[in-house]
Amino acid sequence: MNSTVELVNSIKLKIDKNDISILEKDSALEFIGAGRSAVVFKIQSTDKALKVFFPDCTSIAKEEAEIYEILKGNPYFPTLYEAGDNYLLIDYIEGYTLFECLTQGIPLTKSTISETDHALSLARKAGLNPSDIHLRNIILTPEGKIKLIDVARFRQTKDCRQWTDLKKVFFTFYSKSYFPKKFPVSVLNTVAYLYKKNIIHVASYKKSS
Template sequence: MSSDHKSVKGPYHNFDINLLDCEFLGRGNNGIVYLLPDGNVIKICFEHKSFEREYAILEAVNGNKYFPRLYEVGGNYMIRECVPGESLSHYIAKNGLDEELSLKIIELLKEFISLNFTKIDIRCKDIFVQPNGILKVIDPKKFYTKERSFPRHLSKGLYKLGVLDTFLQALKDNEPKFYKSWYPEIDKYIKETYES
């Protein structure tokens, strides 16, 4: 992939963006995010390699309902759709996990498979539950560069929230093929991590 990102040029490339006019939304390991006056967000990235990986994922899935739309990319920034709502972790801590939400998470994981991701996993903090109940991935990481055939980080997060059994029951009842494949790995991981 070229470093100039010529494949994504949006309406911003002829304008200066003054971050003093933008609302600070947060800072993570890989970058800092501001809300632009028009309602989109700009992420300024610290580390080129992780930036390239995130860009590659968002470009490949641009327009997919589970990911924020990518509008423009420059040397160390990307402008993309703002995802309102709250992280899955915070949402479950306040509201619990029911079968309906479990099924939405399962559908998200199935989408990962249909997108040919090699990592079928995500952290709870990287899934946002929007006000309309739709899930979106806010910080895609290593979906094409890491091999993981079951949702390990997701299971760990659900276990810590005390709702892993609810998720697994929904998986067993609605997607027995995935349950049969994933449950032994999840069970082994949880036992090794928390019960040994």
Template sequence: MSWKQIVPLMEQVRITTVGDNELVQVVYVPEKITCVGLGTDAAVFVHSEYPLYAYKVYAPGREKKLENEEKAYRMLGENPYFPHFYGKGPNFIVLSYERGTNLYDCLIEGIYIPKAAVKQVDAAIQYARERGLNPRDIHLKNIILQDNGIRLIDVSEYVREGNDRRWEHLKEGYRLFYRFIAHKKIPRPVIEFVKKRYAKQQGPGFSVKSFGASLFRKLFRGKEKNLSL
């Protein structure tokens, strides 16, 4: 079944923005269509009878994001690291629906994140660079852990210049601190607290080791003796 058969339904989906850094809100969704993901620019929907496809619908005013993401996916081409790009509609792109658990939810659910996943993200980044892109904005929610590896999603930032170092910081944090929390369920408020502290402190001279050690002592008071870096 072609993804084009339900384009008329997808054109009826309505979403709206709330603020620059707030998740979009879904205003209207036709029957048999389910929202499976929300972002600050778009929302992702699937149709119950077309489970292979994910429709990423962009909010009004986010047309440039759609344009950038389409360009990035076309440049990536067929590969084992990113969703397959099928096509586009007036305000959406159509991708392969990638099942799995993003790394943010892995932390919440206590799902182990293996070293192999980190190496595969590195391989995906290298592949994207070889295709002429600049991988950036790579964070926990943009990495999906699957049975046979990982998938990276949300690539609209890949056409921009500059290095936000988010992946480098995540990878260093994994190397230094993940062993202390592996297999443990981390409460969402704790993750959000770390995110907000990181957003305020990261910049020139930022040290993952110092940042992480400070947070560990704050969040796990009394267990400092276990912190050996």
């Protein structure tokens, strides 16, 4: 198999605003998805993922690599195996993001929430400030365990309330037996957009014992 650098160099992208097209890539790379700063591939016949950052996002690659080093040994986050100017080689995490769980009707439980809380508390103990925690960067594995990805904003100094607000929604609404457990992608995307724009807010709540 080609080296990591050779795999990275095989990738040719066309970036047009929010539209990412893959023009070329090594046949060993299986496209997983694209985000705001990178594209991600699974390296076939391995348990590793290759995250390749866009040309104007190399500073994010460096930041995320440093944060993964701080998180080394934390079982709730991927292991970093290699890093370059514009890429990371990390564990491939099998499973569904919590966003996918909601769109497919896969039930989320209180243990899902408490395990995520524990993972974030361990990151804080390591001196980090977990930020930008949303449904697409929390993965529920086939074993029912939690893994978190996309940690580039874990050293931000601002107080990020996203995870706190997601917990409020879970305990106030989702956990109730009458509340739906499956939602269309369009509904979740609309709610996320309105939340990000501060058009909708999550009211305070008191968790029942």
